[in-house]
Amino acid sequence: MAKRVEVAVNPDLRDSRGEGCVREIEEFLHIPLDGVRTLDAFTLDFEVGEGELSALAKEVFSDPVVQVSSTSGKLGAELYPAFEWLLEVGYLPGVTDNEGRTAKEAVEMFLERSLPHQEKVYTSVQYLIKGNSLDRETVEKIASGLLANPLIQRWRILSRKEYDASGGVSPEVPRVTGVSQPVVNEIDLEVSDDELLEISRRGLLALTVGEMQAVRDFYREEQNQAKRAALGLPADRPTDVELECLAQTWSEHCKHKIFNATINYEDEGGEVEVITSIFKTYVQGATKKVREDLGEDDYCLSVFIDNAGVIAFDDDYSLCFKVETHNSPSALDPYGGALTGIVGVNRDPMGTGMGSQLIFNVDTFCFANPFHEEELPPRLLHPRRIYEGVVTGVEHGGNKSGIPTVNGTVYFDDRFLGKPLVFCGTAGLIPRTLNGGPGHNKRTKAGDLVVMAGGRIGKDGIHGATFSSEELHEGSPATAVQLGDPITQKRLYDFLLIARDRGLYSSITDNGAGGLSSSIGEMAEQTGGALLHLDRAPLKYPGLHPWEILVSESQERMSIAVPEDNIEEFMTLAEKMRVEAVVMGEFTDEGAFHLLYDGKTVGYLPLEFLHDGLPPMLLNAKWTPPVHEEPSFECPAELTDELKALLGRLNICSKESIVRRYDHEVQGGSVVKPFVGAQNDGPSDAAVNRPILDSFEGVVTANGISPRYSDIDAYWMTALVVDEAIRNAVAVGGTLDHLAGLDNFCWCDPVESEKTPDGRYKLAQLVRSSKALYEYTTAYGVPLVSGKDSMKNDYSIGGTKISIPPTLLFSVIGKVPDIRKSVTMDAKRVGDLIYILGKTYPELGGSEYWAAKGFTGNSVPKVDAGVNKKLYRALEAAIQGGLVASCHDCSDGGLGVAIAESVFSGDLGGLVDLSKAPMEGIARNDELLFSESAGRFVVTVSPKDKAAFEAALEGSPFALVGEVAEESSLVVDGMGGARIVEAEVGSLKDAWQTPLAAL
């Protein structure tokens, strides 16, 4: 018989969770309430005596100073006698319940006995609600509309009458029941093409007809049939284990089919070009070119072949970096999706080379306006809920893992209503050499044992890889959603670093998309095969079919190759550190991925077919430049008001309310923080970190993202984001000598079909973006070392289709030779000279200023890498020479915004004559203030360094335009002697700080 413990904050203390509910229910659901109080309920699904239970309630489950507890199930009535409705929200059977897991461990400690795996503690939250004439339907709405997510949670509602009649709340156990016998099915593929497609659709395999035919053809080959018969497999058809394994391995998510497709690209002049793999031509091609140019100075160590890219750092360490997206799960469950996103990407550097120590996280989100007021299409969550859930997920994932979140941004555009973008990245340090070999190389040998360590396998995350290879539709599976468990992963991580340093394993990789099918399938390539006993996997609950064990994406798991000689020591260490590890098989050189269940072969896939059997896609792209309406308004008389309005735009305003929720300083290496300046609230351009506390060498990271320019031309969008990321890194003291890039493409479906009639145009955008990526990374000499693409960011339900604007997040990571030379963006001292670096052109196409006026225009900013590179090099030298007091990148909102941010972050004013700024073709003062031309900075310099600074910049476009003033006002003169801005600095800062402050 299950038991129940209820715990609540003392009645005389504030219940901030309850107060928050009242606020949010009013705000989101427009239901006014008199009050909500909350309590936590723990359901204990094991035998425990009454005495033990009350001791547990007092000693383990509650804090004697600030909480009350009860085992009667009636705490609610004592706590809040006036409540009218009770809503209790818990997890669905099988969903990760972290607090329940911890509670069970604490109970075991307290009772000094260990409980079997299936005897658990389940948690739920009880909301005691009082409101004017509430009915069950309204409470139901509160549950489904805000407090619970039906994909992962269940709830029950009791009226006060029902509660009193039943004597409170009785225990309810969300145990996984209705367990089925594991079976292996065979699938007949000798059917019509339509039926093949139906098999793919029904099984959520996301395979095309051509791919299904390729699979069928494999089973027609006599040679294969003979081998299969000998193994006891159905000779002429796949098992479900095999078909699922192929679907995962061949998914867009894992195989990047569009990036590897053969594309016929037709440009605006009708010129046709055949591109064999965008990835090989433009991404790998760019890196190859840069590395050749670098010659002996090449600092790349491992690119594109591992979970993260690796570059050199110092004599002792290499640096690795990976950025991933977790868009589809975040659309369905923003909290779980983002949490899993961050702890998931942590495992990439953990599984790179021989494994790395994680040094920082970065996060960039693209959302729709959180203040969205119109009706939402079905299945979509309000952007404010997405915003809150994603931010909280990343907060918990990063903070609880002890990894500082140092950089990122949030970009708003209403097309992200259909799918938000959640980019999470993690960097790590790998020992340069480890047990006699390079730390960035894996060394799996045939005969090494396959070990899985960390979490257990459940049905969660099944079909994550194939699901994210599709648009969000009515049948999008709930099992694709899961909750991460940062603490289980932290234990695993602590354990693996020790095991690594003791030389106990020969190779490691993470279990992400595709689960074991992917991780072991990929590791098997190094030795030429693997044999895996699926029945040996520890399960969260019984009843999983073999194929489910193989493709489940349950979190917190790493796959490790352990030489037989070390297995005992490895397993002993794991047990001592409370990490679950099991030997599941061994790596072989038999040329196949061999899957067994209860000793019987259930799948046998030759590696050659598994990895290279996928037929390439053939796609068409046609570029027709769009023409947008040119703005027709006059230059406004009051540009001060325009500047304030721009400072308050969502894409420009302060994101401090989000950033403060992230620990950006843990590990002690924070040098340039996200917020700097006189009041610690000015926006940094990039982050500088010092991962090794007794060295002054550091790491810089920065990003560029600007989807709106894609509306004009994704080529220039890409050029601009590459330029912006590099520029941001240079602004804080980074150097082009040692910088590497990561490309994360998030596109709307670019494959022409009935659903996507404009596929040729969208694919042309992708081609153009890739071309620019090649052009600009090679021009700047910044090698690409890793990246990812997510190609199906569309929403399509009923008649509504929403496609995101083509988006590229370009992230950079690099080495800073001396962190003590770092520069921040805040103006420092009265009398410092203000310089503008880089030329301003009338380039307002896609700008924030025109967007505010309702226009896109066509004059997208262009990037001249030659001019910029020379300028960045000169600025680098000036910064290293200590000649720069402050330096701020100029991007969204142009010079007006950059100058305002610089002075208000320093609690200072400024006197500026912008007519002196380097410019060409500028006819109006609003163009001068708000144009978003690339390659520009606002720099302040101490008067004593004037001559040296100007000498360092010789030959690049720059001009002295004014000075930092003591008065708390910003005065800017424009062309024709006009005074174009005159404002109290405080009012500019208010405009910038207000919009998201309360979120």
Add this chain to the structure above:
Amino acid sequence: MRTPKALVITGNGINTERESAHACRLAGMEAEIAHMALIFSGEVKLGDYNFLYFPGGFLDGDDLGSAKAGAVRFKYGKVLKEGSKARFEDELLGFVERGGLVLGVCNGFQLMVKMGLLPFTEGKLKQSVSLSHNDSGRFEDRWVYLTADPESPCVFTRGTGSLYFPVRHGEGKFIPASEETLSIIETQKLVPVRYTTPEGDVTGEYPWNPNGSVNGIAGLCDPTGRLFGLMPHPEAFVHRTQHPRWTREDLPEEGLGLILYKNAAEYIRQS
């Protein structure tokens, strides 16, 4: 003269062990980081050290409340000792009786409070205060000004005045079990550090007091001054480049946090 030897505990969600050990070493101590599993297995012995350090982090994810499950772990955990099982609690009390120093930062402070190791006015493990959810309802990372009480017996804060460290927590609001508890704490000067405004006045006002702590209480010590815990992170400011305004202010090379560790080292050497 004794050599200061710090034992920095890690595992199960603790995450500031590296910079904590670094701060100890900068202050001239020997410092070892040890996973708590090695303490329970008896491989690492408290007796070999004179400074026990509970660093910050998220013990057991702060499920059940900050450091709550961690407190159960330490309070009821058993240590293998000479072939038989001893209570960790007894090992800890023995360490304290022998004159050892104990520091808890952030989650480590929460742990000490929930184990009953602070304020420890009755000399036994009994929880009498708590650290609860910030009034803001949120985890926040921001720097705070502190003032040290020169009359406090705390050995760590001796000779310090104004301090400036980051807080990085969601549950730091100090709450005493009763007025009486608060009065004992105040009378015995067991509050070594309080939140202040930039001008140095003790405050209850957000964001200077980041969590709504009663009387601006940011840390506690025991009556001997050898046991000390605080929410802000002294280990996060041992070098000037960690200060949020180091690029605009003239700061000495060493950060203010280092003084606390140097005081501890000095105390151990002298005792």
